Amino acid sequence: MKAIYLSVLATSLLSVSALSQADIVGTESYNTYVEVGESTVNAGPHNDELPGIGVYTIGLSDKVDFAGLSLYSSVSNGVYTLSSPIDIDEPDHSGMGVFNFAQVSGANVYFGEWSQTGTSSDSSRTVYYVGDDTGTSVPTSGTATYSVNGINEYSGSNLMSGTFTANFATNSLSGSLANSGLAVNIGSASFDSAGNISSSNASANGSAGVVTNGSVTGNFFGSDAAALAGIATFSNRDYDTAFGGTKD
Template sequence: MGSTQQKVDFQALSAYAQPTNGIHSLSMGHGGIGAFNFAKVGTSDVWFGEWSQDFNGNGNDRAVYYVGNSTNTTVPVSGTASYAIKGVNKFSGSNQLTGDFTANFGTQKLTGSLANSALSVSIDADIVTSTAAFSGTALANGVVFGNSEGHFFGADAASLAGIATFANRQLDTAFGGAKK
C-alpha cells in the first residue's frame, strides 16, 4: 500500500470482453470505474489502450496507455524493421486506426503513421537503444503537433507499443504493433 502505481492484468480483463477488430471494450460503470478499450500486440504480453470515465464526454477524462513485459528485450544497433500498427482513439467498434511504422536502428529513428476515416496520426521519434524506448513528435490530421513515446518489447525488438498525446486530448491515441 502507499504506492500510486497499480498493475493491471489485461490478459485477465480480456476474458470479460470479446474483441471487435482485435480491440477489447469493457465498460465498468458500476462504481464509476469507466470504460476501457485495449488490445494485445501479437502473442506477446504487450498491451495498449485508452480509458475514459465517459467516452461521450469532452475528452478531459481520457487517458491513453501502453504496458508490456520488457524481460529479454533487445534492440538491434543496425538494420531496419517494419511494424504493422493498430491504434485506438475513442474506439467505437469500427474506427480502429491502422498503419505502418519503420524503425531504422542504424539512425535510431522510428517513423510512420496510422489512420482511420476521421483521424490520422504520424510520428517521428528517436530510438534510445540502451533503454528500448522511443520519443519524439506526433502530428494529428497533418496540422496539430503533439508528442509520441513508447517502448520496444521482446528479442530483437519484436513488437512495440506507445502513445501520441496532444493539448487537445480528444486526439490522444494509443498504438501497438508487431514486426511484419
C-alpha cells in the first residue's frame, strides 16, 4: 500500500493548482526540510486549498494535504504515522521522510513533527501546525479550558496531554502538557483579537534537564476560539513540541 502511495504521490506532486481560496495559517520550527501552508497539489488522493505540507525532496512549494496523507498512514492514539525514511545521500521522490501528525477534533487543523529518518538523534526534526482559519472569532470576556495533546518524538505510546486555560478578558493563555519523559509549560502566553498566540517564556523539563526561555507560536481556530494549535520551541531542539486541542 505504501509503495503504491509513494508512486501516486511522486506523480501528484508535479501538478499544482490555481490561486488559493482558503485561509490557511500555521508555521514550522525550521523551514529547511519542510514547510506547512495551503496545499497546492490537486491530483491522486490529494486536494488543494487545504492544510498541507511540502518536503524538500519534492519542493517546498508543492504541498500535499494532510487529509490525503492520513489515508496511507497507520494510526495510534489519534496520531497518524507515515514512514518512508529519506536516503540522505540520494534524496528523491521515493523517500518522503517520517511523519507523525494529529488532527484537532472537529477542526480542519493539524499538528505534528517530521524528520528524515524518525530517529531521536535526527537533526532535521521539525515540528509544525497548520489549519483553516476561516470563520475564527475570539471572545472578549470569560475564560475557557482546553484539553490539549502534544507530539514530541512520537513512538506510538508517548502522546503528551495537558490543559490550557484562556482568559479572554486579559488575552492570556497558560498551561502545560506532559508524558512520562517530558513536561512543557507554555509560560505566560498572550493572544490578539485575531487569535494569534505567542510566548517567549516557555519552559521544558526532560532527560537533559530544564530549559527556559522557549518560544510559543500558535493560533485559535473556529467560532468563539473553539480549538487551538501551535508549537513550542527551545534551545534544545529535542524538546520542540507541537500541540493542539479543543475547548472543554
